[in-house]
Amino acid sequence: MTPPAVVQASSPARWQDFVQLLKPRVMSLVVFTAATGLICAQAPIHPVMGAIAILCIAVGAGASASLNMWYDADIDARMRRTRGRPVPAGRVQPADALALGIVLSLFSVMLLGLALNWLAAGLLAFTIFFYAVVYTMWLKRWTAQNIVIGGLAGALPPVIGWAAAAGQAPLDAWILCAIIFMWTPPHFWALSLYTSEDYAAAGVPMLPVTAGAAVTRRQIWIYSLLLIPVCLAPAATGLGGAAYLAVAALGGAVFLLLAWRVRSGRAGDAADPRVTDGLYDVKAAARDARNLFAYSILYLTLLFATLLGEHLLGSAAPGLPGGLI
Amino acid sequence: MTEPDAETTPLASPENPAAARARRGRNLAIALGLVGFVVLVYLVTVFRMGGNVLDRPL
Numbered sequence: 001m002t003p004p005a006v007v008q009a010s011s012p013a014r015w016q017d018f019v020q021l022l023k024p025r026v027m028s029l030v031v032f033t034a035a036t037g038l039i040c041a042q043a044p045i046h047p048v049m050g051a052i053a054i055l056c057i058a059v060g061a062g063a064s065a066s067l068n069m070w071y072d073a074d075i076d077a078r079m080r081r082t083r084g085r086p087v088p089a090g091r092v093q094p095a096d097a098l099a100l101g102i103v104l105s106l107f108s109v110m111l112l113g114l115a116l117n118w119l120a121a122g123l124l125a126f127t128i129f130f131y132a133v134v135y136t137m138w139l140k141r142w143t144a145q146n147i148v149i150g151g152l153a154g155a156l157p158p159v160i161g162w163a164a165a166a167g168q169a170p171l172d173a174w175i176l177c178a179i180i181f182m183w184t185p186p187h188f189w190a191l192s193l194y195t196s197e198d199y200a201a202a203g204v205p206m207l208p209v210t211a212g213a214a215v216t217r218r219q220i221w222i223y224s225l226l227l228i229p230v231c232l233a234p235a236a237t238g239l240g241g242a243a244y245l246a247v248a249a250l251g252g253a254v255f256l257l258l259a260w261r262v263r264s265g266r267a268g269d270a271a272d273p274r275v276t277d278g279l280y281d282v283k284a285a286a287r288d289a290r291n292l293f294a295y296s297i298l299y300l301t302l303l304f305a306t307l308l309g310e311h312l313l314g315s316a317a318p319g320l321p322g323g324l325i
Numbered sequence: 326m327t328e329p330d331a332e333t334t335p336l337a338s339p340e341n342p343a344a345a346r347a348r349r350g351r352n353l354a355i356a357l358g359l360v361g362f363v364v365l366v367y368l369v370t371v372f373r374m375g376g377n378v379l380d381r382p383l
Contacts, residue, residue, distance in 0.1 A: 012347035015354035049372050052365065107362075115369040 013096065018088040021064030021069050021097050022104075028059040030157045034306045037158030037176055039311045040239060041165035049115060053164035056112035057157055060124045063104035064153070067132035071095035072140070078202040081195060101132070112164065121163035127156045141203070144210040152177075153182030158304075172239040175230070176304075181302050182230045183224040186259060189216050190293040193268035194286035213268025220292070224259035228252040231303060240307055247306045251299045258292040265289075 034057040038050055045053075066262035069076065069087050077088035086092035105128050113121030125211035135150030155177045155222075162173035187205055191197060193216055208216045231248045240248070267289035373376075 012344040013351065014347045015350045018351075018354070046372055048368055055365075109370070111365065117372065187353060 011023040011091055012165055012240040013086070015022070018092045018096075018100060019032065020072045020086050021066040021092065022059075022098060023065035023069075024062075026065060027058050027061050031058050032301070033176070033180065033304055034058070034157040034161035035129075036308045037161030037173055039308055040176070042311065043166040045165045050165065052159065053112060056108045057114070057124060057164070058253050059104050060108035060128050061157070062110075063101045063108060064128040064131040065101075066097050066104065067101035067128075068136045070094050070101060071132070071136050073097075075202040075204060076139075079195075081198060082175050084171050103131075112160075115169050116164040119167060119169065120160050123156060123160045123169070125161055127153050130156075137302065142205070144205050144207045146205070147188045148185050151181050151188075154184060155180035172237055174235070175233050175237065175239065176307075178233070179303065180300070182211075182223060182227040183296060184222045184259075184262075186227065186255075187293065187300075188295040189220050189223075190262060190267075190289045190296065190316050191221075192216070193262070193289040196268060208268050213266075216268060217263050217265070221263035228294075229258060231314065234307065241310045244306045244309055247302050251302055255295065255299050258288070258295050261288045262292050262299045 007019055012256045031054055035054055038045070038053060071086055072082075073085075073087040073094055076082035076085050083089065087094055087097050091195045105125075108129070109121050131153035135146065135153055136196075139146040139150050151297070154226050158176035158180070159169050162176075163169045192206045192208050193213060196206060196213070198211045201205040207219060228248075231252055232245070235245040235248060265288040270285040
């Protein structure tokens, strides 16, 4: 484990800088997927305990993000998208980011174990370890399959939520995990098709950097074909109802259409495809990849929101949240 | 042995306003975090025990 280079502080750290270390936008996605798992478990859990479980999972995700920003400060400093982060910008010292990550990791795992159960706490500890050590310190700098394998860390929150509520992690919980796991490669590779110059400059072996844009476009198509059946699985097991089936099928058809456009287009071939440092303002050649990236977020949100809605609307039934304890 | 000069001691050195504001904000955030932690532990204790508090020999 190599500690990052010490960064000279350019201005005093504000509390907002420490919040930024936790990647609040990623945390909001984690809260959403973990809450879906927790609600779908249909276990008699008090709302306050459910909220504490979600808080622990969110803080755990924030802790792993802080550890990631501590270790990746050298990479972040070389990428347009990330060079304004608190550590590479010099607003927070690396040691402070490391300390925050460790303290919040211990806090979130211990509180989840004491308040809910140790299966959920163990899964949370594994998730933090997998993201901070396996993905950040090893996979990210070593293999083009980094986001495929590392995607497991982002896929586990619904399982943790389910385990927190029910004390177990059945097949349906792992189906939710599989949806996010299979969704991650087309989502991130679509993004990397038009940000590959950043990754190349930072020495991160993303697929477009190591294998080229054409291979990446083909891999996006293959993973998209594998993703849709997984998204339909909840309808087969009874986890999702008719509304879910409709959203998964229709939304999946749009996903495949956009993935095919990427597959048959030239996204990633042109140099410097971005107009600004933002993620959505791109030149014409990269629009297919940008569209798939943006739509993939909407599709995943719709899938989980529909599941959430179906289970909350059925909350009049005994045993569901609403008639708790 | 000479006594430390108050003007050159780091603790006594004048702090620029931006740094003071940032430190005050961090201190407030830590205070709120600690209060939140206390409330969390209280809630967990109450809800974990629940009615079991009364289910004991008197």
